[in-house]
Amino acid sequence: MGISRRELLKGIGIAGLGAASLPLTNKLPGLNTGALAAPEQGQLSRQWVMVIDLKKCEGCETIGKEPQCTAACNKGHFVPEGQEWIKVSKVKGEGGSSYWMPFPCMQCQHAPCVKVCPVGASYYSEEGIVLIDHKRCIGCRLCMAACPYQRRYFNWAEQRDLPPEAVLAEHSPEYPVPAVKGTVSKCMFCAHNAGMGKLPICVSGCPMGALYFGDQERDVITNGVEVLGLNKTLAENNAFRYKEELGTECRVYYLPGYGQEFGRESRE
Numbered sequence: 001m002g003i004s005r006r007e008l009l010k011g012i013g014i015a016g017l018g019a020a021s022l023p024l025t026n027k028l029p030g031l032n033t034g035a036l037a038a039p040e041q042g043q044l045s046r047q048w049v050m051v052i053d054l055k056k057c058e059g060c061e062t063i064g065k066e067p068q069c070t071a072a073c074n075k076g077h078f079v080p081e082g083q084e085w086i087k088v089s090k091v092k093g094e095g096g097s098s099y100w101m102p103f104p105c106m107q108c109q110h111a112p113c114v115k116v117c118p119v120g121a122s123y124y125s126e127e128g129i130v131l132i133d134h135k136r137c138i139g140c141r142l143c144m145a146a147c148p149y150q151r152r153y154f155n156w157a158e159q160r161d162l163p164p165e166a167v168l169a170e171h172s173p174e175y176p177v178p179a180v181k182g183t184v185s186k187c188m189f190c191a192h193n194a195g196m197g198k199l200p201i202c203v204s205g206c207p208m209g210a211l212y213f214g215d216q217e218r219d220v221i222t223n224g225v226e227v228l229g230l231n232k233t234l235a236e237n238n239a240f241r242y243k244e245e246l247g248t249e250c251r252v253y254y255l256p257g258y259g260q261e262f263g264r265e266s267r268e
Contacts, residue, residue, distance in 0.1 A: 047128045047216035048189055049251045050200075051233060052102055056210035058259025059088055059100035063207060069102055072205025073187070078166040080179050083153040085187035086202045099258035102211065104202065105130065105151045105187035106242065109249035113143035113152065121183075128216075128251060129189045131173035137183040144184060148246055152186045155179045189213075199224055208262060216251075 060067050067088035079085055086104040093099055111130050114122045121136035122143050144152045158181040159166075169177040174191035190200035194213075198204075203211040204224055212228065214221030219230045233239070237255040244250070258264060 045126050045217070046194075047251075048107075048194055049128075049214060049216045049221070049230065049253065050104065050107075050189065050203075051212040051214070051221050051230070051239070051253045051255065053210045053212070053237075053255040053257065054099055054101060054259070055255060055257030055261045056208045056259065057088070057100050057102060057206075057257070058208065058262050058264040059090065060207070061100075061259075061264065062262050067100075067102070069202035069206045069211060073202045076190075076201035076205075078159070078162055078177055078179075080153070080155060080157075080159055080185070083185065085151075085153075085185070087151075093258070097258065101242075101254070102202075103149065103151065103242075104252060105189070106149050106248065106250035106252045107189060109251065110247060112146035112148065112248065116142045116146040118142065125174075125191065127191070127194070129191050129194075130186075131188055131191065132176065132184060132186065133173050134171070134176060134180040134183045137180075139182040139184070141184065148243055148248070152184050155181050155183055155185055157181060 065071075069086050070084050070088055073079060073086050074084070077085065086102055088100055088102045090098050091101045107128065107130055109128065111122070111124075114124065114130060118140065119136050119138055121133045121138070123131060123133065125131050139154065141154055144150075144154065159178045162178055166178050169175065171177060171180070172192070174188065174195065176185055176188065179185050190198075190202075193200060199213050199222070200211075203213045206223070209223040209225055212221040212223045212233075214230055216230060221228050221230050221233065233255070234253055239253045239255055241250040241253055
């Protein structure tokens with residue numbers, strides 16, 4: 001595309017040109033009413049998306065390690081024990097075949113969790129990320145029950161024995177560290193990184209380059225090594241969204257595969 005990785009990461013950190021984004025509601029912490037304010041004339045808001053290439057994902061089997069995207073996320077966010085904000089599961093396919101599939105928060109554009117929250121703690125950012133305002137969250141867990149992807153976790157206890165960088169972190173919906181007892185946590189697309197033009201921790205932590213992150217507005221995604229056009233990549237690889245029939249309009253897309261680019265066989 002004629003731009004360097006450094007230029008790309010800087011570029012996705014600022015508003016770019018591209019196709020118009022889909023409308024969202026509930027842009028800021030508050031009750032579930034209102035609409036997303038239109039960007040200023042000449043500026044289109046960033047709209048983050050993730051693409052996961054299942055041809056490259058093989059659960060880190062070939063390197064003999066646990067899924068490194070999960071490990072990187074847990075370490076980078078001091079995720080409480082028992083939680084996996086991006087979970088990598090082995091999925092059964094047709095004819096006895098299987099493949100590995102990472103599951104982050106799907107960042108639904110029509111999110112059931114946002115609709116059911118009685119206090120507006122779950123909301124959409126201007127950039128399309130579903131965030132949680134832990135100052136509002138009352139721990140009712142209705143959002144957990146409503147999520148069809150089971151990508152939310154309840155914090156039953158206060159986190160202890162945290163390193164200084166976690167203890168001193170400035171907690172926010174974009175960087176919910178440390179976890180708040182009695183509230184719900186989940187993947188937030190590393191919103192704290194995106195605002196600085198950095199990739200999500202899981203994307204940077206994937207040794208196979210299977211995870212891509214980018215801006216729907218600029219029609220661009222990257223795994224930190226290569227730069228691709230979003231729409232062309234989706235069209236040429238028969239992309240799909242998990243449980244698309246639910247109409248949640250996820251911002252996470254999958255490219256079909258079973259880790260074959262790293263020598264994995266499709267069958268057990």
